Amino acid sequence: MTEPQDSETATAARSFPGLVATARRVVPLGLFQSMVAIVLGIVICFVIMLFATADPLVAFQAFTLGTFRNAYSIGSMIAIASILAVTAFASTVAFRAGAFNIGTEGQLVLGGLTAAIIAEKLPGPGGLVQVIALLGAMAAGALWIAIPTVLRVRYRTNEILTTLMANYIAADLALFLVNQYFRDKGSGAVETPPLDESRWLLQILPPSAANIGVVVALVLAGVLWLWFDRTRAGKRAEVSGLQPAFAEYLGIHSVSYLRNSMLISGALAGLGGGLAILGISHAYIDGFSPQYGFLGITVALIGRLRPVGVLVSALLYASLITGATAMQAVSDVPYSLVFVLQGILILLITSQRIGGRRTA
Amino acid sequence: MDQPLLALKGIVKTFGPMTAVDSVDLEIRAGRIHALLGENGAGKSTLMNCLFGLLRPDSGSIEIEGVAVEVTSPKKALELGIGMVHQHFKLVPSLTVAQNVALGREPHSGPFVKTKEAEATVERLSREYGLDVDPRSRVRSLSVGAQQRVEILRALAQDVRILVLDEPTAVLTPAETERFFEVIKGFAARGLAVILISHHLSEVRRVADEVTVLRQGRRVAHSAIEEVTNTQLAELIIGRAQPIVSEVERGTPGETRLSIDGLDVRDGRGLEIVHAVSFTVRAGEIVGVLGIAGNGQTEMVEAITGLRRPASGSVVINGIETAGEHTGLVRRAGLGHVPEDRNGRGLAGYWSVQDNISIGYLDTPEVGGRLTSRARMGALARRLMIDFDVRANSPQQQARRLSGGNAQKMVLARELSRKPDVVVCAEPTRGLDIAATAAVRSRLVEARDLGAAVLLVSSEIDEVTQIADRVLVISSGRIVAEFDDHRPTEAEVGRAMLGGHE
Numbered sequence: 094m095t096e097p098q099d100s101e102t103a104t105a106a107r108s109f110p111g112l113v114a115t116a117r118r119v120v121p122l123g124l125f126q127s128m129v130a131i132v133l134g135i136v137i138c139f140v141i142m143l144f145a146t147a148d149p150l151v152a153f154q155a156f157t158l159g160t161f162r163n164a165y166s167i168g169s170m171i172a173i174a175s176i177l178a179v180t181a182f183a184s185t186v187a188f189r190a191g192a193f194n195i196g197t198e199g200q201l202v203l204g205g206l207t208a209a210i211i212a213e214k215l216p217g218p219g220g221l222v223q224v225i226a227l228l229g230a231m232a233a234g235a236l237w238i239a240i241p242t243v244l245r246v247r248y249r250t251n252e253i254l255t256t257l258m259a260n261y262i263a264a265d266l267a268l269f270l271v272n273q274y275f276r277d278k279g280s281g282a283v284e285t286p287p288l289d290e291s292r293w294l295l296q297i298l299p300p301s302a303a304n305i306g307v308v309v310a311l312v313l314a315g316v317l318w319l320w321f322d323r324t325r326a327g328k329r330a331e332v333s334g335l336q337p338a339f340a341e342y343l344g345i346h347s348v349s350y351l352r353n354s355m356l357i358s359g360a361l362a363g364l365g366g367g368l369a370i371l372g373i374s375h376a377y378i379d380g381f382s383p384q385y386g387f388l389g390i391t392v393a394l395i396g397r398l399r400p401v402g403v404l405v406s407a408l409l410y411a412s413l414i415t416g417a418t419a420m421q422a423v424s425d426v427p428y429s430l431v432f433v434l435q436g437i438l439i440l441l442i443t444s445q446r447i448g449g450r451r452t453a
Numbered sequence: 454m455d456q457p458l459l460a461l462k463g464i465v466k467t468f469g470p471m472t473a474v475d476s477v478d479l480e481i482r483a484g485r486i487h488a489l490l491g492e493n494g495a496g497k498s499t500l501m502n503c504l505f506g507l508l509r510p511d512s513g514s515i516e517i518e519g520v521a522v523e524v525t526s527p528k529k530a531l532e533l534g535i536g537m538v539h540q541h542f543k544l545v546p547s548l549t550v551a552q553n554v555a556l557g558r559e560p561h562s563g564p565f566v567k568t569k570e571a572e573a574t575v576e577r578l579s580r581e582y583g584l585d586v587d588p589r590s591r592v593r594s595l596s597v598g599a600q601q602r603v604e605i606l607r608a609l610a611q612d613v614r615i616l617v618l619d620e621p622t623a624v625l626t627p628a629e630t631e632r633f634f635e636v637i638k639g640f641a642a643r644g645l646a647v648i649l650i651s652h653h654l655s656e657v658r659r660v661a662d663e664v665t666v667l668r669q670g671r672r673v674a675h676s677a678i679e680e681v682t683n684t685q686l687a688e689l690i691i692g693r694a695q696p697i698v699s700e701v702e703r704g705t706p707g708e709t710r711l712s713i714d715g716l717d718v719r720d721g722r723g724l725e726i727v728h729a730v731s732f733t734v735r736a737g738e739i740v741g742v743l744g745i746a747g748n749g750q751t752e753m754v755e756a757i758t759g760l761r762r763p764a765s766g767s768v769v770i771n772g773i774e775t776a777g778e779h780t781g782l783v784r785r786a787g788l789g790h791v792p793e794d795r796n797g798r799g800l801a802g803y804w805s806v807q808d809n810i811s812i813g814y815l816d817t818p819e820v821g822g823r824l825t826s827r828a829r830m831g832a833l834a835r836r837l838m839i840d841f842d843v844r845a846n847s848p849q850q851q852a853r854r855l856s857g858g859n860a861q862k863m864v865l866a867r868e869l870s871r872k873p874d875v876v877v878c879a880e881p882t883r884g885l886d887i888a889a890t891a892a893v894r895s896r897l898v899e900a901r902d903l904g905a906a907v908l909l910v911s912s913e914i915d916e917v918t919q920i921a922d923r924v925l926v927i928s929s930g931r932i933v934a935e936f937d938d939h940r941p942t943e944a945e946v947g948r949a950m951l952g953g954h955e
Contacts, residue, residue: 322827323824325825329812332804332812335801336797339799339800342758342792342798343812343813344782
């Protein structure tokens with residue numbers, strides 16, 4: 094700590110304690126910015142294809158339109174979109190309350206594992222067990238974010254760091270639990286025994302993976318729209334995140350809203366995990382989530398933190414994911430282009446408006 | 454007369470149409486403590502910023518030992534031997550004292566910093582000037598007084614000959630202040646020239662050798678301290694008594710609505726900043742609490758409105774004890790609050806005018822109820838925007854796009870339209886233009902006439918003397934004067950504000 098510092102660094106360092114104490118505000122993108130980000134992201138992907146393959150047009154067509162070649166892949170798209178929407182709602186609830194929950198991935202993984210275990214071990218009628226498993230998934234997600242929440246609310250610990258780190262702990266914890274206690278002895282992979290069909294969520298477009306999880310996502314969208322736009326509590330939660338000093342002045346217990354929003358966010362991420370297990374993979378399989386949690390953050394931001402916007406952006410994003418699978422089949426551009434796209438989008442979004450600003 | 458160490462000659466600095474400093478001369482001699490007095494906005498800071506290279510004067514010259522110099526930057530100022538200690542410290546809390554003092558100019562051999570040498574320098578200077586700081590302690594573990602001494606050490610380490618101290622005692626406890634005075638007397642004894650900016654006449658009298666008074670950008674007096682009395686200084690600072698006859702009639706007070714008793718408040722650092730303040734505000738009167746900013750008003754208002762827990766004492770609103778209660782309860786007891794920090798506390802800049810207004814009505818059937826409605830919020834916002842003359846393109850306009858005056862009228866619309874029994878407003882016209890200022894003041898008078906008990910906390914003398922029915926003067930966290938029977942003149946309150954009664 095002996096390198097020279099100019100006075101500006103010194104000032105910044107001085108003001109740092111204040112930075113931790115106040116909420117970060119996420120200012121949603123404008124509609125235009127959001128569309129610019131997605132279009133620009135796709136254009137950049139195309140530029141990458143120009144270099145990656147001899148026939149970029151084929152790859153590009155598969156990437157953008159490949160989903161719609163048959164009913165099966167449309168069904169996959171819907172299944173993925175409903176999970177993405179739910180995890181994006183988890184991010185939305187946290188972001189709008191001024192909490193950067195970057196830990197949806199970990200909450201989702203543990204939620205998924207919990208759902209898998211309940212669905213496998215609990216006897217009883219399928220529908221009831223499914224509901225209990227999903228509730229268990231929500232509880233697990235909420236429990237996993239409870240630690241960063243307490244740290245944030247009580248000790249003002251930066252939740253970006255704690256939720257992010259909790260992802261890695263969650264992944265390894267799940268790996269350990271499955272290996273140690275719940276592993277399917279007959280399988281070579283790290284996974285729990287396959288679930289009985291009575292535990293599967295009702296499929297709506299068989300044989301594709303599309304299931305009634307999409308109804309859950311739609312209902313959630315409606316509930317969140319009501320909560321944010323039509324209830325007093327939603328308004329208060331929003332101002333608590335946007336400007337805590339203003340909220341306190343108005344007589345709002347901003348800390349309670351922050352705490353509850355974080356817990357709800359964790360529960361929704363856990364629900365996403367449960368839906369993925371009961372609806373798509375039908376067992377806990379290590380790596381069952383192609384980063385639904387992290388993708389949900391991007392989807393939420395592209396969807397401008399609004400329920401309807403999130404639904405649209407989840408569909409769009411899911412179609413690109415399914416398209417990427419098709420693209421991999423018809424050209425030599427690999428599926429991982431999806432993650433390149435995600436990185437580009439995050440850069441575009443953050444460069445536009447997301448501020449870690451302090452309130453004055 | 455011998456040659457002054459530093460001479461400012463005919464310094465002029467204008468900002469647009471406003472002349473902040475108007476051909477001011479200032480002569481500073483080695484070994485003397487020179488106090489610079491004046492109200493906020495009298496030009497003290499502008500003048501010192503010109504001297505320190507933060508601003509370039511429009512005309513005039515700066516001479517050091519008779520040689521004209523150009524101070525183009527703070528770096529140049531330091532090279533010329535001019536050091537400035539600002540009111541707000543610029544230290545790195547996680548570094549040691551020696552590291553802070555040496556910051557940016559560490560003694561080094563190759564890439565390695567000679568920590569020992571840096572520490573030795575601090576130790577030597579600290580001993581020489583009696584500053585008593587351990588070069589190895591971390592700045593964050595130091596008291597504010599010690600931090601200030603580190604800030605001074607930083608200047609001394611550059612071999613300054615002229616040291617400018619901007620309201621140095623504002624952040625110190627009385628004991629730290631005593632100690633600080635000994636230190637700066639030591640500087641003078643060692644041949645440094647010290648320029649001390651202060652608001653407190655009593656302090657200036659104790660340490661200064663000479664005094665210069667600025668008013669409205671002009672130098673109105675310069676003399677040895679023995680040759681002027683405090684009363685004379687107070688009159689010089691605020692100007693001759695100009696009796697402004699207020700056109701606002703005094704109110705007719707009713708029953709007590711707000712009563713403060715023995716209120717003690719500590720600031721963020723745990724120092725007691727409001728001492729045993731007691732007063733009452735009755736329905737239908739405006740009580741003005743007047744004082745120079747930073748004398749505990751902010752903390753007092755926070756304690757009354759529920760934003761800060763008082764150390765002791767009681768706050769009774771409409772018969773309900775609210776001291777230490779959450780703002781929600783204080784509001785339900787009947788409080789409307791126009792906060793000092795308008796943009797940080799009084800509104801959400803990224804919210805629309807409509808949201809900013811209707812958030813104050815959430816608990817009413819007008820916009821609340823089982824489900825809120827945008828249509829009802831919009832109707833409420835449009836109505837109040839007309840009533841309170843908030844000029845925005847539409848209720849959907851973001852609050853941060855409003856002018857200061859319209860933003861404040863929006864806050865008033867939210868706070869006053871619900872006809873609270875008690876209105877607390879702090880610096881309600883700060884930063885507003887003349888028309889908006891007049892509008893805000895007449896709103897407060899109107900609220901009073903409708904029966905509200907209004908507490909007006911302000912540092913603007915004319916604001917308080919124009920519309921308050923009773924005036925209390927606050928200084929160093931205490932009520933030092935009270936004018937009950939008449940609206941005081943500016944000269945009367947001015948003397949009390951500056952501690953001229955002492």
